[in-house]
Amino acid sequence: MTAAMSHFDALDFVGSIDAGAPDLQEHEGANVSVRDLTRLLHIEYPDDAWLARTAFALRRVREGEALVHAGDKFHSLYVVRSGCFKTVYTDFSGSEQVLGFPMCGDLMGADGIDCGHYSSTAVSLDTSEVVIVPLTSLARLVYECPSLEAMLYRVLSRELVRVQNMAWTLGTLGAEGRVAAFLLNLSARLGALGYSRSSFNLRMTRQEIGSYLGLKLETVSRALSALNTAGIIQVHQRSIDIVDADALRGVIDPAAGVPAGVAPQFDSPPAHSDVSAGKHAKKARAQFPPGLAWRQLAAA
Amino acid sequence: MTAAMSHFDALDFVGSIDAGAPDLQEHEGANVSVRDLTRLLHIEYPDDAWLARTAFALRRVREGEALVHAGDKFHSLYVVRSGCFKTVYTDFSGSEQVLGFPMCGDLMGADGIDCGHYSSTAVSLDTSEVVIVPLTSLARLVYECPSLEAMLYRVLSRELVRVQNMAWTLGTLGAEGRVAAFLLNLSARLGALGYSRSSFNLRMTRQEIGSYLGLKLETVSRALSALNTAGIIQVHQRSIDIVDADALRGVIDPAAGVPAGVAPQFDSPPAHSDVSAGKHAKKARAQFPPGLAWRQLAAA
DNA sequence: CGGTAAGTTGAATCTAGTCAAGAAACGTGG
DNA sequence: CCACGTTTCTTGACTAGATTCAACTTACCG
Secondary structure, three states, X not given: OHHXXXXXXXXXXXXXXXXXXXXXXXXXXXXXXXXXXXXXXXXXXXXXXXXXXXXEXXXXXXXXXXXXXXXXXXXXXXXXXXXXXXXXXXXXXXXXXXXXXXXXXXEEOHHHOOOOEOOOEEEEOOOEEEEEEEHHHHHHHHHHOHHXXXXXXXXXXXXXXXXXXXXXXXXXXXXXXXXXXXXXXXXXXXXHOOOOOOEEEOOOOHHHHHHHHXXXXXXXXXXXXXXXXXXOEEEEOOEEEEOOHHHHHHHHXXXXXXXXXXXXXXXXXXXXXXXXXXXXXXXXXXXXXXXXXXHHHHHO | XXXXXXXXXHHHHHHHHOOOOOOOOOOOOOEEEHHHHHHHOOOOOOOHHHHOOOEEEEEEEOOOOEEEOOOOEOOEEXXXXXXXXXXXXXXXXXXXXXXXXXXXXXXXXXXXXXXXXXXXXXXXXXXXEEEEXXXXXXXXXXXXXXXXXXXHHHHHHHHHHHHHHHHHHHHHOOHHHHHHHHHHHHHHHHHHOOOOOOEEEOOXXXXXXXXXXXXXXXXXXXXXHHHHHOOOEEEEOOEEEEOOHHHHHHHHOOOOOOOOOOHHHHXXXXXXXXXXXXXXXXHHHHHOOXXXXXXXXXXX
């Protein structure tokens, strides 16, 4: 914890200096097309999306570096392109609570829309790359390609469901259940990205996992050991092998089960129904330029 | 718990019957203007918002009745106009987890946007009224009055921050802290609606509070009793008097404190910055019909 | 007035937190 | 390449806090 803070202190300046100027350090120059972005977010828009000429800058974030700080003025959304982050609340006393571990394809920064300031800090656990989506680009983008608007609503809603599931986990599961849920969630997300579902390396410390799950690091360690000796998983430091995924699901729920309406999201990533309104999009656009997003959602 | 379920069972049919037909039972006939709606959501749009001719139906929901069920097809957003709800996940075994207590001015149903089905069930704790905002109306509304689009993003983001705070509470606070946080939150929300901040009646049972806070009902009862004997609050069944709000805040955090970036939302309702971009709205609208929402957010 | 649902309180149990020591991995510099 | 210090992880013993089980009181509704 003290160690983590020294990390933060060292980086606070970097964060503060560019806090005012919206992400001007795009040394990388590399940029990302709208097509790339929609792929990243697992949203398939068949027609006009590819025509949009907006392009987005990339930003490379080194391990331990903060992308945004809680309280910074909100100016951009970010989509993780590679690597892994943690988003945290930090209080005066220096203790932190991890809210999530955004990975490839995940959105960050949406919590800043309402009050105009980010409410959480995003720190890279890795050398990561994010796509910067400034508000100004977003306005232009939606103008060029209104069908993309639905994407934003979907992504926001998805985020909401994710956090709700988290609240459910914290509210109802014990230590082992939480750790099991965490592993299954990670497994599913990595699987969706094409990596192995059963064998992976954690990018975060026990401390960070514990903070995320509302547990102490020792408890996380114990829970992992218990699952290990039970033969359900194999743990060696940060390397995890899921031996028996069903047993792992059983740990979450000895009898009851994951909430009915939630199960789909829980351990399988959103099965993004390929937008059926695609073929009607052009016509609709001509009739009703704005609000198309909601028309599409209504049609689905 | 068993009692709650029998309640659900009795009402399941009502919910299922109209699940297919999007809210056709508007016997009340009464409808709500866009102006009313923006007031309800604490969003002030000075100019063109009042011109929109879209009107919304009201629906009255009796105590114990479900407004939507988890898994129902998503077709409308709802804004609470009076009364109080609980939103719950229910699993196979019948146990439920309360996710929130939406009250006057709060949005419900946003969790259905992404996957097209509501992920939680909303049950009225009271005879309540909600404004029905069907997707189809939403499309028309945004067409008539694009400046209202920002409202939706704000409301979604607000919801996100709320649930994140909840996750923080569950992850870091003990029983008394959670109950204290719950009371302060309720106090602030009621205060924002013009009711007394220090004296109110709970609409929910200990069981429901416990489910919301990840505690058992006995623990909630004990925590309330402890705060009572400490002289911080006065409890008599469901009537609460907050004697010493500062002490209550102290319970949440004996030393550390609420996370820096979060404190504002936590016990004071969003201080909705009256949109400064209002005066530019008309011009912007003429130039860029769609995407205006994001331009406004960028300007703020 | 009686029955039921909701709330309070106590005692025993169990889970997770705390304190503390030791082992394993990592990075750095000799 | 190895020795060193640091960080991370594991494990054990003990404590604090929440759950469970249970009895009892209080409100509410017909």
